[in-house]
Amino acid sequence: MASCDPALLDPVSRAAGLDPRPEDRRHALWIPGRSALRQRIPPALLAAAAAVGGLMLLPLAYLILRAGDADAGTWNLVLQPRTLGLAFRSAALAVCVTAASCAIGVPLAWLTARTDLPGRRAWTVVVALPLVIPSYIGAFALIGALGPHGMLQETLAGPFGVERLPDISGFPGALLALTLFTYPYVYLVVAAAIRGLDPSLEDASRVLGRSPWATFWSVTAPLLKPSIAAGGLLVALYTLHDFGAVSLMRYNVFTQAIYIQYRGAFDRTPAAILSLMLVGLAGIVLVLEQRARGRARYYRSGTGSKRPVTVVRLGRWRWPALALCCGIALLALVLPVGVISFYLVRGLVGGESLALSWSAAGGSIVVSTSAAVLAVVAALPVALLSARYPGRVSSVAERLSYSGYALPGLVVALAFVFFAANFTPMLYQSLPLVVIAYVVLFLPQAAEPIRGALLQLSPRVEEAGRALGKSRLRIFGSLVAPLIARGAIAGGGLVFLTAMKELPATLLLRPTGFETLAMRVWTGATAGLYSRAAAPALLLIVVCALPLYGLARRVEVREMQDVDVRAE
Amino acid sequence: MRVRSWVAMGLLLCGGLVAACGDSTEASDTSGDDPLVVYSGREEEYVEELLDDFENDEGIDLEVRYGDSAELAATLLEEGDSTPADVFFSQDAGSLGAVSEDGLLGELDLETLERVDEQFRSPDGTWVGTSARVRVAAYNTDVLTSDELPDSINGFTDPGWKGRIGFPPGNSSFQASIAAMILLDGEDATRTFLEGLKANEPVTHFEDNEATTRAVADGEIDVGLVNHYYIYEVAREEGDIPVANHFFSGGDAGSLVNAAGIGVLEGTDQPEDAQALVEYLTGEPGQIYFPAELVEYPVVADYGTPEDLVPLDDIDEPDIDLSELGAMLAPAQQLLLEVGLL
Numbered sequence: 045m046a047s048c049d050p051a052l053l054d055p056v057s058r059a060a061g062l063d064p065r066p067e068d069r070r071h072a073l074w075i076p077g078r079s080a081l082r083q084r085i086p087p088a089l090l091a092a093a094a095a096v097g098g099l100m101l102l103p104l105a106y107l108i109l110r111a112g113d114a115d116a117g118t119w120n121l122v123l124q125p126r127t128l129g130l131a132f133r134s135a136a137l138a139v140c141v142t143a144a145s146c147a148i149g150v151p152l153a154w155l156t157a158r159t160d161l162p163g164r165r166a167w168t169v170v171v172a173l174p175l176v177i178p179s180y181i182g183a184f185a186l187i188g189a190l191g192p193h194g195m196l197q198e199t200l201a202g203p204f205g206v207e208r209l210p211d212i213s214g215f216p217g218a219l220l221a222l223t224l225f226t227y228p229y230v231y232l233v234v235a236a237a238i239r240g241l242d243p244s245l246e247d248a249s250r251v252l253g254r255s256p257w258a259t260f261w262s263v264t265a266p267l268l269k270p271s272i273a274a275g276g277l278l279v280a281l282y283t284l285h286d287f288g289a290v291s292l293m294r295y296n297v298f299t300q301a302i303y304i305q306y307r308g309a310f311d312r313t314p315a316a317i318l319s320l321m322l323v324g325l326a327g328i329v330l331v332l333e334q335r336a337r338g339r340a341r342y343y344r345s346g347t348g349s350k351r352p353v354t355v356v357r358l359g360r361w362r363w364p365a366l367a368l369c370c371g372i373a374l375l376a377l378v379l380p381v382g383v384i385s386f387y388l389v390r391g392l393v394g395g396e397s398l399a400l401s402w403s404a405a406g407g408s409i410v411v412s413t414s415a416a417v418l419a420v421v422a423a424l425p426v427a428l429l430s431a432r433y434p435g436r437v438s439s440v441a442e443r444l445s446y447s448g449y450a451l452p453g454l455v456v457a458l459a460f461v462f463f464a465a466n467f468t469p470m471l472y473q474s475l476p477l478v479v480i481a482y483v484v485l486f487l488p489q490a491a492e493p494i495r496g497a498l499l500q501l502s503p504r505v506e507e508a509g510r511a512l513g514k515s516r517l518r519i520f521g522s523l524v525a526p527l528i529a530r531g532a533i534a535g536g537g538l539v540f541l542t543a544m545k546e547l548p549a550t551l552l553l554r555p556t557g558f559e560t561l562a563m564r565v566w567t568g569a570t571a572g573l574y575s576r577a578a579a580p581a582l583l584l585i586v587v588c589a590l591p592l593y594g595l596a597r598r599v600e601v602r603e604m605q606d607v608d609v610r611a612e
Numbered sequence: 613m614r615v616r617s618w619v620a621m622g623l624l625l626c627g628g629l630v631a632a633c634g635d636s637t638e639a640s641d642t643s644g645d646d647p648l649v650v651y652s653g654r655e656e657e658y659v660e661e662l663l664d665d666f667e668n669d670e671g672i673d674l675e676v677r678y679g680d681s682a683e684l685a686a687t688l689l690e691e692g693d694s695t696p697a698d699v700f701f702s703q704d705a706g707s708l709g710a711v712s713e714d715g716l717l718g719e720l721d722l723e724t725l726e727r728v729d730e731q732f733r734s735p736d737g738t739w740v741g742t743s744a745r746v747r748v749a750a751y752n753t754d755v756l757t758s759d760e761l762p763d764s765i766n767g768f769t770d771p772g773w774k775g776r777i778g779f780p781p782g783n784s785s786f787q788a789s790i791a792a793m794i795l796l797d798g799e800d801a802t803r804t805f806l807e808g809l810k811a812n813e814p815v816t817h818f819e820d821n822e823a824t825t826r827a828v829a830d831g832e833i834d835v836g837l838v839n840h841y842y843i844y845e846v847a848r849e850e851g852d853i854p855v856a857n858h859f860f861s862g863g864d865a866g867s868l869v870n871a872a873g874i875g876v877l878e879g880t881d882q883p884e885d886a887q888a889l890v891e892y893l894t895g896e897p898g899q900i901y902f903p904a905e906l907v908e909y910p911v912v913a914d915y916g917t918p919e920d921l922v923p924l925d926d927i928d929e930p931d932i933d934l935s936e937l938g939a940m941l942a943p944a945q946q947l948l949l950e951v952g953l954l
Binding site: 211291292296300306454461472548551557567569575576 | 706949
């Protein structure tokens with residue numbers, strides 16, 4: 045059984061007797077704002093969160109410092125109608141990419157978790173895989189394949205005499221590329237949440253005669269609202285800070301204006317002001333997400349019964365469902381891998397040696413794994429604070445944790461160049477600095493799934509422990525930690541995968557001579573040797589795919605065993 | 613199952629660690645006690661061999677950090693006096709100019725400076741060119757002959773070129789040629805040119821000069837606006853291609869001659885070694901390497917012109933101070949954006 049927001053389940057849940065006190069709904073809701081405010085935040089937690097918040101403040105501090113040099117000329121340059129237009133384009137792209145990612149990610153999560161989709165287990169992994177393809181490589185492949193004179197046109201030219209396909213660059217191309225390679229954020233976060241749901245709620249709805257479709261919309265979807273919002277947030281902020289895909293697709297957004305100032309005008313002051321505006325835009329997204337997430341809280345009181353979930357029979361809907369999976373896999377996975385392989389083979393035929401850079405692979409794995417572990421450690425206090433002690437302090441800490449993720453990698457990298465070179469020269473151009481920069485860039489990817497897991501765990505479990513006289517630390521270790529392990533692994537996995545693809549911060553902060561696979565791809569591509577970029581690109585995809593496979597399999601295994609913690 | 617996946621992950625991690633450590637020890641082997649730190653905006657692929665030769669010939673160890681020229685310039689500006697770099701080797705004059713303007717580059721040895729053609733060095737003596745490149749129109753020889761191409765880049769606004777031209781608008785070399793046009797003809801004339809070009813529906817989805825040149829070879833476009841050496845680069849990967857360079861003779865921005873160059877950081881603690889590198893690149897080893905390996909123009913008059921290339925003296929190049937070009941890059945990008953080409 046579970047306790048949850050009765051308004052969400054009404055009226056089926058009430059009929060099913062899920063709402064313990066239908067006559068007094070407010071009490072059925074655990075409203076953290078009230079009971080938790082009276083609880084004092086443990087000082088250790090507060091100190092840890094403050095330390096993380098301080099680290100996250102560095103890029104903002106740098107930007108404010110640089111923006112301080114602004115004179116009237118700078119403001120004239122920045123405050124043009126064009127800037128507002130760019131902000132609007134960025135926002136429009138972020139909204140559309142997020143909506144499209146949810147439209148793809150949520151159904152896929154449900155199909156792979158709850159239905160008899162043919163080949164369900166394989167699809168669980170396959171539809172998550174596009175995450176490992178860097179969006180700039182994906183965009184490059186899309187242009188090569190679907191562009192006006194791309195491979196598709198070449199294929200069609202023979203039999204049908206097609207001389208030119210419509211140009212996909214601009215808004216449609218940017219939307220397509222970003223959606224295809226970021227929807228897995230929504231998919232993974234939502235899939236984890238679906239697996240954490242108590243199947244008895246959906247069962248109750250079906251027993252009461254609702255169709256699977258109606259059950260999804262009236263029971264499953266509302267319960268998933270927080271995780272959809274969390275996944276959507278990751279996608280929206282990714283879209284705001286992305287530069288590679290939008291510039292390849294030549295859709296002008298805010299990041300372009302920032303890059304022009306850095307790389308064309310070499311003027312850091314307007315770049316800083318524009319970056320701060322981008323942070324402001326991200327702030328609006330955060331507020332929207334908080335609205336979307338709502339105040340609803342849903343907890344399982346325990347792990348529920350061990351019985352397996354009821355599989356929804358798709359019937360003749362299985363074919364459209366299968367077509368959706370195939371279509372997405374074709375565009376987001378087969379197509380980019382195919383294009384890269386084409387360049388690889390062409391290079392090999394042309395006498396290029398297969399330069400598989402194992403040391404670069406090793407470098408990528410070491411920094412990305414370290415970043416994943418450190419990001420989870422840093423995300424814990426933020427997520428705990430946000431989920432257990434909502435209030436002004438925790439919302440400040442939480443929003444700060446997003447500031448790095450909202451900025452282009454180059455901006456965060458330059459902030460670290462400035463601070464490290466001038467104040468901690470020992471740390472400058474060292475691996476620890478690269479790892480720290482990754483944590484600042486990707487912290488929300490670790491924090492969101494952890495918070496999601498925490499929100500599925502009733503604080504009553506902890507309250508019960510405290511009532512039994514156990515210490516906070518003890519309760520955390522024996523009750524909370526095992527239960528949030530799922531979120532931590534998912535979050536760490538997301539950070540790992542994103543860090544594997546990172547380029548600007550790696551280039552500027554690494555120790556000289558240190559290489560990653562993403563750098564190898566870049567080195568090959570800038571020298572104009574696509575065939576040389578192809579091998580590390582494929583290796584990058586394979587190295588990322590292995591842990592993702594493990595992650596997805598693990599979720600599957602979990603589903604069978606479920607978490608064996610007797611909380612009650 | 614669970615155990616197995618953990619073991620697999622562990623093995624993967626260990627492998628990575630070993631590989632990374634192996635890599636770092638290797639790196640520390642080659643670096644002696646205090647190597648000369650070079651920030652290189654020129655690609656590893658193209659200059660590594662020359663820099664290796666320098667280490668062997670001069671007995672000076674180098675530690676080279678490769679990156680994008682503009683981003684390395686931004687890095688140098690942020691590092692300020694705390695920079696670990698001794699030398700900045702840049703793909704273009706603009707990045708060197710930006711670093712020099714902040715007072716971060718020291719003055720070079722006069723003798724070295726004066727060896728190099730005046731147009732390829734900064735007036736204040738803080739940086740010097742190492743090799744030069746010319747903007748050209750690469751055209752498909754199956755479709756066109758050189759005399760069908762216009763004398764001036766402005767000729768491409770003629771409606772006859774509709775749908776036949778291509779260029780990479782995001783590329784810094786292309787943007788530098790637009791910046792040169794602003795310097796020569798002013799912003800209004802440049803806007804008029806870009807609008808005329810835009811009206812001809814150019815193909816602009818290319819990421820770089822190389823992709824543009826490939827598109828000329830494949831017949832997707834008839835003419836590509838690129839640097840002169842890309843036809844050789846593409847030919848290296850593709851074999852024979854039906855593409856040739858057309859040099860503009862109108863004396864306008866279309867045939868801008870730009871230089872890659874080098875400067876020494878003001879705060880370097882190894883000025884002699886740094887100066888030795890500058891001398892090496894502007895001296896015989898560098899001036900023979902760039903034309904022979906990269907088909908670039910030497911910047912010292914004595915070394916002649918690579919085969920197949922029109923001598924610099926015969927190119928009616930625009931009269932431009934390269935150190936002023938950097939300041940026009942941002943306006944050029946702005947114009948490209950406003951016209952809708954970027």
